[in-house]
Amino acid sequence: MASLQKRKSSNGKWLYRIQINYQDDIRPTKSLGRISERDANEIKGHVDHLTDAAKYNTTPPAKTLDWLETEATNDLVNFLARWGFCSPRERSTLDEFISNYIKSRQDASANTIRNFENSRKKLVDYFQADRQLDQINNGDANEWRQSLVNQGLSDATISKAVKHAKQFFRLAKDKGLVRCNPFHHLRAGGEENASRKRFVKRTTVDLAIENAPDIQWKLIIALARYGGLRCPSEILELKWSDIDWENRRIMVSSPKTKRQGKPFREIPLFPELRPLLEHATHLAPESATFVITKYRQRNSNLRSQFKRILKRAGIGPWERLFQNLRASRQTELAKYLPSHVVCAWMGNSETVGSKHYLQVTDDDYERALGAISGAHVKESVQKATLQRTAGKCDESLESQTPERDTTEVAGPLGFSKTGLVPPRGVEPLFSG
Structure with missing residues (x-):
C-alpha cells in the first residue's frame, strides 16, 4: 500500500509526495511536485494497484497499465521500476533514435532520406547527440525553433524541419519513449519558397x-x-x-x-x-x-x-x-x-x-502587355470606325429627309418646343 504526504511550500502551494510501505523498515518515497489533490489521489490509486499486483503476483488493472504507459512521468516510472513494481521504460538518445528511424525507412526516396538527415542534424546540433528524448520539453522545442529563425533560415526550411521533428517524436510517443510530443504545438508554416x-x-x-x-x-x-x-x-x-x-x-x-x-x-x-x-x-x-x-x-x-x-x-x-x-x-x-x-x-x-x-x-508579362496594347489599339480602331460610319449615316439621312418647319409653338406650362408640323387651327383638314 501507499500513502500520501503533503506540505506547504513557501508560496502557500501544496507539495505532495508518495510513500510506499515496501517493508517494515523500508519506505521508498517519491516527490510528486506541485499537483492537485485529485491528481495526487489518482496516482496513489494506481500505485496501490501496482504494489498489490507485485505482492500477490497478479496483473494490474488495464486502466493502471494504460496510465503507466501514457500518463506517468518518466521519473515516476523509473522510481517504481527500481523497486520492482513495473518494467523500466525504454530510453533512447536523440541521435540514436532518429538515426535508427531513418535507417528503417527503406521505402523512402533518396531525396526524402536526405531531408530527414538535414532535420536530424538541426536537432542534434542544438540538443546534442546524447540528449535523452524524454528530457526535451515544450519550452526546449520553442527555443529550438527560434534558433532556426535566428540563423536566418527560410520559412520553407524551418517548416520542413518542424514537420520532421513532429514526425520523429510522434513515433517516439507511440513507442512509449516520451509521454507527449514536445513539438506538437509548434507552427510549421508553409514550405513554399517563391524566391x-x-x-x-x-x-x-x-x-x-x-x-x-x-x-x-x-x-x-x-x-x-x-x-x-x-x-x-x-x-x-x-x-x-x-x-x-x-x-x-x-x-x-x-x-x-x-x-x-x-x-x-x-x-x-x-x-x-x-x-x-x-x-x-x-x-x-x-x-x-x-x-x-x-x-x-x-x-x-x-x-x-x-x-x-x-x-x-x-x-x-x-x-x-x-x-x-x-x-x-x-x-x-x-x-x-x-x-x-x-x-x-x-x-x-x-x-x-x-x-x-x-x-x-x-513571356507572361510580354503577352499581357501585348494583349493590353492590342486591345487598346483595337478599341481605338473600332471607335474611329463607328464615328466615321455614324457621320456617313447622318449625312445620308440629311440628304434624304425633307426640310422641316422649325416654328416654335407653345408647349405645356408655357415652355416652347420646336414643332415638327406647321400649326393649324380647328378647321377641318379637307374642305369640301
Missing part, C-alpha cells in the same frame, strides 16, 4: 545539353526539363522497355508516389526527347536494361556534375537545379493543356502543382 523558383528557358537548357559530356548526361537534362521526370529517382528508373515507340508513350516508374498507390504514370514521348533517345539506342549495348547506365551509384553527386556542365556552357546555376527544370516543363505545358492532364503527366496534384511548380514567366 527559389526559376523558369529555365529552352535556350538555356539546349545550351546545357550541347555542352554535356555524353549522351547519358544529355538525356538526364532533357528528361528532367522536357519530360518532367524527377531526378534522380524517376530518371534512373527509366528502362528501354518503358518506351513505346509506336504509340509515342513513355511509362514512368515513380518511387515517390508508389506509397500512394500510383507506382507509375504514362507520358507522351515528347518530340524534344525522341531524337536523343533514338541516338542513345544506337549507342546502348543490347543487354542494357536502363536508359541511364552511368551515375547509378548512391554516391554519385548529379548536382555537382550538373553545375560543372553549366559552368562549361557559361551558364550561372540556379537553385533547386533539377526541381526547377521539372517545374519549368509543367509551367510550359499548363499554358496549352488542361491542368488535370498536365498534373497526370507530371505525377502531382493540381494543388501541389499550382503551389510548388507553376511559375510566372517573362
Whole structure:
C-alpha cells in the first residue's frame, strides 16, 4: 500500500509526495511536485494497484497499465521500476533514435532520406547527440525553433524541419519513449519558397545539353526539363522497355508516389526527347536494361556534375537545379493543356502543382502587355470606325429627309418646343 504526504511550500502551494510501505523498515518515497489533490489521489490509486499486483503476483488493472504507459512521468516510472513494481521504460538518445528511424525507412526516396538527415542534424546540433528524448520539453522545442529563425533560415526550411521533428517524436510517443510530443504545438508554416523558383528557358537548357559530356548526361537534362521526370529517382528508373515507340508513350516508374498507390504514370514521348533517345539506342549495348547506365551509384553527386556542365556552357546555376527544370516543363505545358492532364503527366496534384511548380514567366508579362496594347489599339480602331460610319449615316439621312418647319409653338406650362408640323387651327383638314 501507499500513502500520501503533503506540505506547504513557501508560496502557500501544496507539495505532495508518495510513500510506499515496501517493508517494515523500508519506505521508498517519491516527490510528486506541485499537483492537485485529485491528481495526487489518482496516482496513489494506481500505485496501490501496482504494489498489490507485485505482492500477490497478479496483473494490474488495464486502466493502471494504460496510465503507466501514457500518463506517468518518466521519473515516476523509473522510481517504481527500481523497486520492482513495473518494467523500466525504454530510453533512447536523440541521435540514436532518429538515426535508427531513418535507417528503417527503406521505402523512402533518396531525396526524402536526405531531408530527414538535414532535420536530424538541426536537432542534434542544438540538443546534442546524447540528449535523452524524454528530457526535451515544450519550452526546449520553442527555443529550438527560434534558433532556426535566428540563423536566418527560410520559412520553407524551418517548416520542413518542424514537420520532421513532429514526425520523429510522434513515433517516439507511440513507442512509449516520451509521454507527449514536445513539438506538437509548434507552427510549421508553409514550405513554399517563391524566391527559389526559376523558369529555365529552352535556350538555356539546349545550351546545357550541347555542352554535356555524353549522351547519358544529355538525356538526364532533357528528361528532367522536357519530360518532367524527377531526378534522380524517376530518371534512373527509366528502362528501354518503358518506351513505346509506336504509340509515342513513355511509362514512368515513380518511387515517390508508389506509397500512394500510383507506382507509375504514362507520358507522351515528347518530340524534344525522341531524337536523343533514338541516338542513345544506337549507342546502348543490347543487354542494357536502363536508359541511364552511368551515375547509378548512391554516391554519385548529379548536382555537382550538373553545375560543372553549366559552368562549361557559361551558364550561372540556379537553385533547386533539377526541381526547377521539372517545374519549368509543367509551367510550359499548363499554358496549352488542361491542368488535370498536365498534373497526370507530371505525377502531382493540381494543388501541389499550382503551389510548388507553376511559375510566372517573362513571356507572361510580354503577352499581357501585348494583349493590353492590342486591345487598346483595337478599341481605338473600332471607335474611329463607328464615328466615321455614324457621320456617313447622318449625312445620308440629311440628304434624304425633307426640310422641316422649325416654328416654335407653345408647349405645356408655357415652355416652347420646336414643332415638327406647321400649326393649324380647328378647321377641318379637307374642305369640301
